[in-house]
Amino acid sequence: MSDQSTPNTALARFCEKTGIPYPMFWGFVGLLIFMIGDGVELGYLSPFLSERGMPADEIAMVFTIYGVTVGVSSWLAGALSNIWGPKRVMILGLLIWSVFEVLFLIYGLQELSYSMILLTYGLRGFGYPLFAYGFLVWIAAATPSRKMGMAVGWFWVAYAAGLPTLGSLVASVSIPLIGAMATFWLSFALVVVGGVIGLVGMREAHGMQRLAPEGEKPLVSMAKNITIMWEMPKVSLAGLVRVINTSSMFGFLVIMPGFFMHTVGFSLEEWLRLLTIVFVFNIIGNLASSIISTRIGYRNTILWLGAVGSTISTPLFFFMPQAFPNDFLIASIFGAFYGLTLACFVPLSALAPALAPQNKAAALSVLSLGAGASTWVGPAVVAIFQDSFGLAGVVWAFTGLYALSAVMTAFLRDPEPVFEPTLTKTKRKIKIRAPRLDYRWAHAEQK
Incomplete structure (x- = not known):
């Protein structure tokens, strides 16, 4: 993003000082809330199932299947972003998480059906990586290389602050107040709210279009993610x-x-x-x-x-x-x-x-x-x-x-210089500074 496209607002100045890409600010907010919702269950789903009589080996299988689908979906986030664009991948992730969470809660947990828990929780595992890593691909597509270090840093701050840190904190406060089952529904609400904030708030152009070259066939694009x-x-x-x-x-x-x-x-x-x-x-x-x-x-x-x-x-x-x-x-x-x-x-x-x-x-x-x-x-x-x-x-x-x-x-x-001034205080003086190491000046030196 060029400086000319960034408005002179308090939020824009805050983003400039902290290294957050301004057009994607609400994506970071949405990701934080989404991952808080996803992390609510982390500390108590296993004890919840165990207390209701599910054997330890069955609980282990539930989390194993979930881990497999998370791994596959993590790879698919980048592959599908090439074909559909990151925003569509994030929408798909939000829809998968929401639909299968409802099925998981109603037909899995409330009925304590092992087969339904295995099916719905496993399929829900495709949801959060598509949303989170689709956003990471969007960041990579829209952010200049010199600013990528800070941008991905803020991505992982939002990600890790939600899952597991604040998610577990929400659960510890919520369960004594409204009960374990209602806390699962609170988790669902947080994910939906975070997803909507992120998707509606971001209007950066790179994420709204496919990233693969125009005319490249989907199978060829998918193959590139392997080759x-x-x-x-x-x-x-x-x-x-x-x-x-x-x-x-x-x-x-x-x-x-x-x-x-x-x-x-x-x-x-x-x-x-x-x-x-x-x-x-x-x-x-x-x-x-x-x-x-x-x-x-x-x-x-x-x-x-x-x-x-x-x-x-x-x-x-x-x-x-x-x-x-x-x-x-x-x-x-x-x-x-x-x-x-x-x-x-x-x-x-x-x-x-x-x-x-x-x-x-x-x-x-x-x-x-x-x-x-x-x-x-x-x-x-x-x-x-x-x-x-x-x-x-x-x-x-x-x-x-x-x-x-x-x-x-x-x-x-x-592969290139990554030096970028960040988190610096600006004084109200006009100073002429020599340019930092940056390839944008290379053409001037060659003339």
């Missing part, structure tokens, strides 16, 4: 790094509650507070790493703060609380450190489309596939290593994966 994996190996490398990024988080959600309650000596309430601290600092890290990446580059941020940082923070988050049992402060410090380092992979969402500037949607579909795959890779690592090597073996396995991600990231390169 890019071997035609542009560095995009695949970024996708693999994205798989590793949050794999430990999903693995730790399986083993850490029992570890902190039975080994470290925390109560359930203390564990939940610790988990909240981890996610709050993860949100802070999402924005901080985006700002830092505009100074030192996407690749350097991912490599040193994300990959190397997580190689250090992951074992510390496990071993330090054991060394100081019942010490909530120590656990909080290293939990916050762990959450911050995971967030420093965020510039991947800016780097991947920059690696394939002619097919940004395909590059993001690979990255989104990696994000979806991490939801089952993490628990798979736990299943493979826990029986033979114990919890310590699982932690060292994740540590090794982060070290591997550092090696893989070393082969990636920022």
Whole structure:
């Protein structure tokens, strides 16, 4: 967006100072509310089903099927955006989530029908990735490369603030007041409101049209989202790094509650507070790493703060609380450190489309596939290593994966300068400044 197209309003000035693309501001607001609604059930759906007599293996199967559909849909968000345009993909995601949520609540939860829960909850899993990652593709299509770091940072702030942080908070307040079942309906209302705000509020042109070249057949466009994996190996490398990024988080959600309650000596309430601290600092890290990446580059941020940082923070988050049992402060410090380092992979969402500037949607579909795959890779690592090597073996396995991600990231390169002034105070003086490093000035130097 050119500066000429941005009105001189308080909101526009706020967006300019914070790095939020002004034409997409309401999309970020809508995404936040949508993800709050989607995250409401995260902390209590499993206990809800268990308390009503559903066996543990059936509950596990429900979440397994959901994870598979989320992974597939994460890839489809980029592929379909190429064909239909991001806005239509977001609309489809909102419709899928809304329709199958109603069916899930009425015919699944109220009747406690395992087959209907499996069917409707599984199909609902196609909804939120189409909406959320469709918006991410829209951001990539409409935002200049120099500003992508901050834009995707704000995307992940909105995403993570809703799922799981504020979503779980809403549930903790709502359930005692209106009950568990009514809270599910509150979740539905929040998703619909957030979806409508995002879709109605955004009128940026790139998202309202297909991103594939004019005349390209849909099957050819879909195929590019697959062939890019071997035609542009560095995009695949970024996708693999994205798989590793949050794999430990999903693995730790399986083993850490029992570890902190039975080994470290925390109560359930203390564990939940610790988990909240981890996610709050993860949100802070999402924005901080985006700002830092505009100074030192996407690749350097991912490599040193994300990959190397997580190689250090992951074992510390496990071993330090054991060394100081019942010490909530120590656990909080290293939990916050762990959450911050995971967030420093965020510039991947800016780097991947920059690696394939002619097919940004395909590059993001690979990255989104990696994000979806991490939801089952993490628990798979736990299943493979826990029986033979114990919890310590699982932690060292994740540590090794982060070290591997550092090696893989070393082969990636920022394809162009990413330096952009952000979050700076402006003084009421007229100053003449030399232009920053920016290829827009290259043609002037050649004359």
